Amino acid sequence: MAKKNRFLFIDLSRSKTWEEEPDGVFCRKFLGGRGWALPYLLKNQKPKTDPLSPENILVVATSVISGARGPAMPRVIVCAKSPLTGAFGESEAGGYWAPELNKAGFSAVFVLGKAPEPVYVWIKDGSVEIKKASHLWGKETGETQALIRNELDDNRARVLQIGPAGENGVLYANIVNELAHFNGRNGLGAVMGSKHLKALVVRGTKEVPVSKPERVKEINAWTATEGLKKPAGELLRRHGTLPLVRAFQEMGVLPTRNWTRSIFWGGEKISAENLHETIYIESKGCFACPIRCKRRAEVNTDKYQVDPRFGGPEFETVGALGSILEIADPYLLAKANELCNRYALDTISLGMTVGWLMEAVERGLVTPEECDGLDVRFGNGDVLIPLIKKIVNRQGIGEKMAMGSKRLAREMGLEEEEFLMEVKGQEVPLHDPRAKTGVGLGYALADYGADHLVGPHDTVFASADGPGIKEASGLGIFQAVDPLSLGPEKVRLFYYMDLYWRLIDMLGFCTFGFVPRGPIPLEMMVDLVRAITGWPVSLWELLKAGERTIHLARIFNMREGLSVKDDRLPARFFKDFEEGALRGKGGINKEQFEKAREMRYGMMGWDPETGRPLPERLYELDLGEFVDEL
Amino acid sequence: MSGHSVRIKIRDWRGTEERMPPEMEMPSGTGLGDFLETLPLAGGPGYYTILLNGRPAERKITLQDGDEITILPLSVGG
Ligand code: SF4
Secondary structure, eight states, rough: OOOOOOOOEEEOOOOOOEEEOOHHHHHHHHOTHHHHHHHHHHHHTTOOOTTTTTTEEEEOOOOOTTTSSTOOOOOOOEEEEETSSSEEEEEEEEESSSHHHHHHOOEEEEEEEOSSSSSEEEETTEEEEEEEETTTTOOHHHHHHHHHHHHHHOEEEEEEEOHHHHHTTTTTBOEEEEETTTEEEEHHHHHHHHHEEEEEEEEOEEEOOOOOOHHHHHHHHHIIIHHSSSSSHHHHHHHHTTTHHHHHHEEEEEOHHHHHHHHOOTTTTHHHHHHHHHHHEEEEETTTTTTOEEEOEEEESSSSSOOOGGGOOOHHHHIIIIIITTTHHHHHHHHHHHHHHHBBBOOHHHHHHHHHHHHHHHHTSSSSGGGTOOOOOTOOGGHHHHHHHHHHOOOOOHHHHTHHHHHHHTTTTTSSSSSSOOTTTEEEEEEEETTTTHHHHHHHHHHTTTTSSSSOOOOGGGGSSSSSHHGGGTTTTTOOTTTOOOOHHHHHHHHHHHHHHHHHHHHHHOOOTTTTTSSSSSSHHHHHHHHHHHOOOOHHHHHHHHHHHHHHHHHHHTTTTTOGGSSSOGGGGSSOOOSSSTTTTTOOOHHHHHHHHHHHHHTTTOOOOOOOOOOOHHTTTOGGGGGGOO | OTTEEEEEEEOSSOOSSSSOSSSEETTOOBBBHHHHHEEEEEETTGEEEEEOOOOOOOOEEOOOOOOOEEEOOOOOOO
């Protein structure tokens, strides 16, 4: 017997809750995550809704498979209109919250309105209570979790919460569960804060029914043994994402000094090897996942103490706060990461916003007085912690920095300057699209702004004997594709991988678990869905579900006024590298990029000039009910 | 060194438990691709980023005495 999916609705303005059971066709057609959020938002939220108003609906979703004890499937997906981008917003987190919600009897929570005063919601085995949280408002995440568990007298209550950054409306505030698993991007913590919602706390004691539990068990056992012997599995288990620091540094593509350089003089100090020597104490995992790729850091020096409950910096954080700012002190990076986690603040947007300011000061475009007298320059780690505190508390320069780099630049009258590194208002992650053009297409075309988990990571498909072709050929990718090309074969690769990653996200799977990024093969992924739901699904059917959501998100964004001009890349990526193995290649060719973008619109069945979905494509995807939204 | 062989330096950054020797001797005229096939690389050479003297190189290139090969994990993302 498979589980029944139940949706919980919470209207904070009226202090009311109710349940709905979506029909089976809806569940199978849209699967979960953004698949459940987008139809609801399109039908129930007016275009141009202020993202920080009570009318912005927050969806905290899992999926039709969540709660089963499979490998790499712990994710909770949060969606809402993003205050950072003004577009559809989405962010996924691992941890333990999503399975617990399912054990408590629900598959998704839809939060409407705004509470008159701070509250948290306590969901236990099907019962729901809205509880006062004024005493928790202003508290850091660690203290909040401890107080809530104490108050509920339940040490196993799973707390998904915002920190002071979300309460104070920082536009890149995030949401955290278990203190170390983040819905990191798009500023969705600020949406939660605007609703006076401090936390969603869940506890479930019932096992989630699964159609074929033995098959799920088998796949988990395979992952724990054979999967961990595969290169991707072993690497993740031993080092998480951190080996990328050295890989990028050796290639000369490590984003450094706000992307003006690509080799960091302090690269060795922030390498996986040195971070394991200095700050990491152990690896950790997520619910039922044998890969255990997450790290915990602990520091006890005279200058810094870092509490391991808050996890440890992964590659993106090490790059954003390390090489981008030219800070090579592992202890400081661990402390800054811990503070961001205490305040629930996205480290990528933080690093890029500070990096922009450092470059503006060094170019003489912003004065030290405008930075509250702080000596803001690359390499000066002493300013990092004071800046984090100013941003979270929106004091002095922190008031402008809390709005992200694009608005900061606009406030300073410098928006046109070429050193602003964002797309749709969201700061770019740490993968240089000049070395991986498919990642560049992802930055430009992702519906929720620059993101590195959208398209292909091109090096995986660079040779016929690489994991992309050998292990993901079931997606229809049979030949190697040059990482630097932007021809039709790259656009097709992007198109297919985009469908695939959207599917992985909406099912609450973790991207690190599955080929070509992780060890679990495509067939096992499909088998997991079959074994859990009991539906005889095919890969084709599942990819179609992923594709539906790309079209729905496009409709959502067009209603918000976004257009082709928002599907772009920062100017710096069209210039050559200053150093490293790829110097002389000339950066991304703008004309080729624009042609590739047009071709992708065409492949999607969108108008090649306007990027507008065409009705016939929507009918083909069984989305006819959304044609009028265009 | 014998006249019929070349010494190749290896920098192994795969992050695996098993480590490559820092240097290997190969018959002169060995191509990069053939050399990589002799290494115990789980999955095969395509599962790694390979640099020859710090730069990407064609697998058919002939190795020279003193060449340095760097083996890195693929930049998959994360
Ligand atoms: S692969 Fe890592 S991040 Fe993903 S579910 Fe497993 S432990 Fe969590």
